[in-house]
Amino acid sequence: MEKKTIKLNNGETYAYVELGSGKEALILIHGNFSSSLHYSPLFERLPKDLHVLAPDMRGFGDSSYHNRIKSLKDLADDIKSFMDVKGLKKANIAGWSLGGGVALEFAAAYPQMVKKLILINSASHKGYPVFKKDEKGQMKVGEIYSSPEELGTDPIQVVPLLMAQKNQDFNTMSYVFGLTVYTVNKPSADEMKLWMNESLKQKNLIDADWALANFNMSNQHNFYNGGTNNIHQIKCPILHTWGKKDITVPEYMVLENVKALQEQSKLVVYENCGHSPLTDVPDQLTKDILEFIKE
Numbered sequence: 001m002e003k004k005t006i007k008l009n010n011g012e013t014y015a016y017v018e019l020g021s022g023k024e025a026l027i028l029i030h031g032n033f034s035s036s037l038h039y040s041p042l043f044e045r046l047p048k049d050l051h052v053l054a055p056d057m058r059g060f061g062d063s064s065y066h067n068r069i070k071s072l073k074d075l076a077d078d079i080k081s082f083m084d085v086k087g088l089k090k091a092n093i094a095g096w097s098l099g100g101g102v103a104l105e106f107a108a109a110y111p112q113m114v115k116k117l118i119l120i121n122s123a124s125h126k127g128y129p130v131f132k133k134d135e136k137g138q139m140k141v142g143e144i145y146s147s148p149e150e151l152g153t154d155p156i157q158v159v160p161l162l163m164a165q166k167n168q169d170f171n172t173m174s175y176v177f178g179l180t181v182y183t184v185n186k187p188s189a190d191e192m193k194l195w196m197n198e199s200l201k202q203k204n205l206i207d208a209d210w211a212l213a214n215f216n217m218s219n220q221h222n223f224y225n226g227g228t229n230n231i232h233q234i235k236c237p238i239l240h241t242w243g244k245k246d247i248t249v250p251e252y253m254v255l256e257n258v259k260a261l262q263e264q265s266k267l268v269v270y271e272n273c274g275h276s277p278l279t280d281v282p283d284q285l286t287k288d289i290l291e292f293i294k295e
Helices: 036-043 072-086 098-109 159-166 170-180 189-199 205-214 251-260 282-294
Strands: 004-007 013-019 025-029 051-055 091-096 114-120 131-133 139-144 238-243 265-270
Touching: 004 072, 013 036, 013 072, 025 036, 025 072, 025 098, 036 051, 036 189, 036 282, 051 072, 072 098, 072 205, 091 098, 098 114, 098 205, 114 282, 159 170, 159 205, 170 189, 238 251, 238 282, 251 265, 265 282
Parallel strands: 025 051, 025 091, 091 114, 114 238, 238 265
Antiparallel strands: 004 013, 013 051, 131 139
């Protein structure tokens, strides 16, 4: 799949996939440790009369990383710049995992630019805190890191992936994804090669984890901060998906999003699905997205 490149207004260069054409636009925002190409199961299934754009976010894939991100809002602002440069005034926005958090920030900051929001196994709007670990590697709930640099020393959630990316260690990256993401259907050898090599390109792992830990659109403290309470600025209809075998994003996180945005929300739960509906139930996910867009 060939990527295009475009210069954003902030000087960053975005790599992105663009497919189809038509008045209806769908922007696909990937998750952590990934890139636009992790959406390839949808690329193969979405109709050609839908204008699909899937960027590599700043610091991921083949996009630049000139300026460090401090929050998911920074990544959301990049999406705004991307739409501006592409001349898109309004689009359907989909986000997977961390990308769901970016989509939420975007929809709150730029509600006039969002037609409908699709959250695919999304992180909670209250964030995804990373806690310190004891000598046995168990979480010390409530004990937080004081800086991105300190968080970068986390021996369980950060260091193994950081070292894998530094050393271009395909086997370790594949092993971690097998334990946490591809827990139901396994990708083919070609898919695994493509996706893991994309994951190894990430340049912002510590900053992305720090942004996710500090992500909080609620009015409740999430251990890292008290929240911005901007979740209710989202006005569009929202489709939430979750897989019952997802061990990366627990059910309560998705339900927190549904509850906060209850009047606008529709929840779809997939029985035999883990953290990646893209590989576990791609046909059903595509069908649900298209039906939701057309409603």
